[in-house]
Amino acid sequence: xxxxxxxxxxxxxxYRVYEPGDERAxxxxxxxxxxxxxxxxxxxxxxxxxxPGFTNEDVVTVSRDGEMVACFxxxxxxxxxxxxxxxxxxxxxxxxxxxxxxxxxxPTVAVHLNSERLLDLGVALRGGFTTExxxxxxxxxxxxxxxxxxxxxxxxxxxTVEALRPKATRLGARLLGGRRLxxxxxDRPLIANVSVAGLPDCWAELGSEGLVLxxxxxxxxxxxxxxxxxxxxxxAHTRSRLLAALVADLxxxxxxxxxxxxxxxxLAALAAALVLDAPRLWRQRxxxxxxxxxxxxx
Ligand SMILES: CC(C)(COP(=O)(O)OP(=O)(O)OC[C@H]1O[C@@H](n2cnc3c(N)ncnc32)[C@H](O)[C@@H]1OP(=O)(O)O)[C@@H](O)C(=O)NCCC(=O)NCCS
Numbered sequence: 001x002x003x004x005x006x007x008x009x010x011x012x013x014x015y016r017v018y019e020p021g022d023e024r025a026x027x028x029x030x031x032x033x034x035x036x037x038x039x040x041x042x043x044x045x046x047x048x049x050x051x052p053g054f055t056n057e058d059v060v061t062v063s064r065d066g067e068m069v070a071c072f073x074x075x076x077x078x079x080x081x082x083x084x085x086x087x088x089x090x091x092x093x094x095x096x097x098x099x100x101x102x103x104x105x106x107p108t109v110a111v112h113l114n115s116e117r118l119l120d121l122g123v124a125l126r127g128g129f130t131t132e133x134x135x136x137x138x139x140x141x142x143x144x145x146x147x148x149x150x151x152x153x154x155x156x157x158x159x160t161v162e163a164l165r166p167k168a169t170r171l172g173a174r175l176l177g178g179r180r181l182x183x184x185x186x187d188r189p190l191i192a193n194v195s196v197a198g199l200p201d202c203w204a205e206l207g208s209e210g211l212v213l214x215x216x217x218x219x220x221x222x223x224x225x226x227x228x229x230x231x232x233x234x235x236a237h238t239r240s241r242l243l244a245a246l247v248a249d250l251x252x253x254x255x256x257x258x259x260x261x262x263x264x265x266x267l268a269a270l271a272a273a274l275v276l277d278a279p280r281l282w283r284q285r286x287x288x289x290x291x292x293x294x295x296x297x298x
Contacts, residue, residue, distance in 0.1 A: 015109055024041065027040075079125060088123045127139075181277055190270070191205050223258065226255065231249060
């Protein structure tokens with residue numbers, strides 16, 4: 001597309017949408033002006049051309065005398081604004097004009113090249129991720145964009161039994177920190193095969209050494225337990241939410257056990273010890289105390 005109506009049509013800048021292979025010329029522009037120094041064409045394809053929903057129109061390039069001098073990227077994505085309120089938004093980014101071609105308002109032609117298409121798609125918001133300074137001096141001044149401070153959230157997913165071990169160790173130390181549970185466990189450790197959705201199988205051993213998780217399954221297990229991932233990863237849950245989740249998962253058959261009936265006497269003794277020990281466990285949790293297994297036995 002030529003830009004007969006653009007601010008710099010007299011300078012013969014040619015604006016067009018992405019064509020395969022353009023990344024060879026786009027990459028040096030990004031590397032020179034953005035934090036793309038070590039990035040490769042493969043990285044560019046991962047971020048843009050290979051992402052779900054990409055269309056060639058999402059990238060606008062500008063050349064002059066056969067040389068690419070600017071590039072602009074966007075992505076149309078659903079944006080969740082609140083319960084039941086989702087709109088299509090266009091996220092612009094990776095805007096670069098080669099230094100010697102700046103101050104000619106080249107981005108405005110590129111931005112408007114997509115305006116009609118975005119309206120046709122029903123895009124209700126347009127913006128991007130940028131710094132407060134760049135928004136004030138560029139996006140806000142030219143296009144009226146309003147700066148909204150952003151926040152980052154971290155998500156962590158447990159993938160190995162190893163990642164669960166510290167939690168199991170702390171739990172074991174707490175449980176065995178009093179007198180009732182060690183007495184109920186006795187000299188014979190309680191062994192249970194544990195299957196957590198999304199994690200490798202493991203077996204848990206509750207004995208005088210504490211609660212230990214081993215890889216794989218044990219042939220000598222008295223019990224087997226199958227639980228959904230959310231019950232073991234529920235760090236952010238309050239106790240009442242965890243209990244509600246446990247009840248719901250039990251009700252829907254997402255928590256499965258075998259061997260409970262066979263071992264009912266032993267399990268009943270353990271459950272009774274747990275109930276009688278609850279005030280101590282509660283106090284310990286409230287004070288944040290965490291004992292090592294060896295100390296717990298003394
Ligand atoms: C942003 C850019 C595409 C705008 O190109 P342009 O239309 O030719 O406009 P200019 O280069 O004149 O920049 C417009 C204003 O933004 C400012 N600006 C440019 N890059 C900036 C940055 N990284 N941080 C803060 N301000 C910046 C310029 O100083 C100028 O401000 P001024 O008018 O007060 O002097 C171009 O400056 C550029 O390629 N910058 C480097 C890459 C970049 O930061 N891209 C944005 C990624 S979201």
